[in-house]
Amino acid sequence: MEFPLWFQNAIQRRLDHVSARIERDPELHRCRDEENTAFHAMFSGVDMTQLPAFMEWEDKVHFTRALENERLYLQGMRDGVRLAFALLSDPLPSGDEFLARNERDRANIGSTGS
Numbered sequence: 001m002e003f004p005l006w007f008q009n010a011i012q013r014r015l016d017h018v019s020a021r022i023e024r025d026p027e028l029h030r031c032r033d034e035e036n037t038a039f040h041a042m043f044s045g046v047d048m049t050q051l052p053a054f055m056e057w058e059d060k061v062h063f064t065r066a067l068e069n070e071r072l073y074l075q076g077m078r079d080g081v082r083l084a085f086a087l088l089s090d091p092l093p094s095g096d097e098f099l100a101r102n103e104r105d106r107a108n109i110g111s112t113g114s
Contacts, residue, residue: 018075035060
């Protein structure tokens, strides 16, 4: 099922907003700093054959990405549930219901305007 362009744009704007919020998250900022420090320690005059330093940096990179992905996923789930509840509590009328409502409204306006 293809979503309408306005819906795709709304989802993209929400993803951009959540991504920007996650980018400013203090805990993730701390993890990125640790990751960066570990990376620089590994390459600033340290012998490249020191596998433990590389493994520590790699673990920090994977942990940071996992935190980011987890938060994106959880926020997406929350947004999806909110959207589903909003649509279920106030469903949009089907095309037939919409046409019938318009016909009733026109008939009511015509009878009161005479």
